[in-house]
Amino acid sequence: MAIFDVFRRRPVRGYVYVSEVDTGPMAGAAPGHRVQIPGRSPPWIVVHRSLISVSVAHWPGRLWAVEIVDPIGTDDLTAAGHKPLRADATYTRAAGVSVLHGMPLAALFGRHGAQVCAVIEAATGLSSERALQLANARHRNAGGAQTRTWKHWLSRQKMPPDKRSVAARPDLDGVLAIHEVQSRSPIGGGLLVLNGEVGRRAEAISGTSAWITDATDPEGRWLAEPWSKATLALLDAALAFGASDFVSREDRNILASAWRDVIGADPG
Numbered sequence: 001m002a003i004f005d006v007f008r009r010r011p012v013r014g015y016v017y018v019s020e021v022d023t024g025p026m027a028g029a030a031p032g033h034r035v036q037i038p039g040r041s042p043p044w045i046v047v048h049r050s051l052i053s054v055s056v057a058h059w060p061g062r063l064w065a066v067e068i069v070d071p072i073g074t075d076d077l078t079a080a081g082h083k084p085l086r087a088d089a090t091y092t093r094a095a096g097v098s099v100l101h102g103m104p105l106a107a108l109f110g111r112h113g114a115q116v117c118a119v120i121e122a123a124t125g126l127s128s129e130r131a132l133q134l135a136n137a138r139h140r141n142a143g144g145a146q147t148r149t150w151k152h153w154l155s156r157q158k159m160p161p162d163k164r165s166v167a168a169r170p171d172l173d174g175v176l177a178i179h180e181v182q183s184r185s186p187i188g189g190g191l192l193v194l195n196g197e198v199g200r201r202a203e204a205i206s207g208t209s210a211w212i213t214d215a216t217d218p219e220g221r222w223l224a225e226p227w228s229k230a231t232l233a234l235l236d237a238a239l240a241f242g243a244s245d246f247v248s249r250e251d252r253n254i255l256a257s258a259w260r261d262v263i264g265a266d267p268g
Helices: 002-008 074-079 105-109 113-124 128-137 140-152 163-167 190-210 229-241 247-260
Strands: 011-021 035-037 046-050 061-071 091-103 211-214 219-221
Touching: 011 219, 035 061, 046 061, 046 190, 061 105, 061 190, 105 113, 113 190, 113 229, 128 229, 128 247, 140 163, 140 247, 190 211, 190 219, 190 229, 219 229, 229 247
Parallel strands: none
Antiparallel strands: 011 046, 011 061, 035 091, 046 091, 061 091, 211 219
């Protein structure tokens, strides 16, 4: 019992991402600070157990390593009308955390995360002219190169037997994440972030005309051209530079071609 008690008191550490537009309790976080929400009710502080599970709702932001000092327990969840977290949840909730230190955003996207960040930054400043240039420059074989990259990566991932059919899909061009795999993609959540930033940029420039909506599906909407194909070209670049461990030299050149033609040199 004593050993179990010691185990239970072991500090729980994790990661919190805070966007620059966030106005919540973590907005003023700094190393050495304790951040505490008022009371026990949501919104709580979401602490991700690993870097690959961190969700980025808005770019850019700050990434903090934290230690939970005031956890949200089952009684707190029940009182707030929430179900307990699943055993396989990649995050936990806290009412108070101690901020240990900052982390580079590149850590979210794997070994070559700095290159992924460079592609995301290009998306945040995309103009309609450059979007058209990227759309027109996308290599005709880029879709196949994306599919091969995904399949190479998936061949190294552990997937439940009932979920493996996703790896057998013949076309994975434009896929942003495969949630049956914990890290979601060869560059973590990088493709999701990139797609979101192009959408925000397109709407800022073109307004609602940036989107195509389906009258039969009120929640279904897609980026109009040239933004849609420009997104694909930037996804190509993110995989070429960020997932180079899973990309052949030939496919890397295919995926990087639009970036090199329009943006210029490979991100360093």
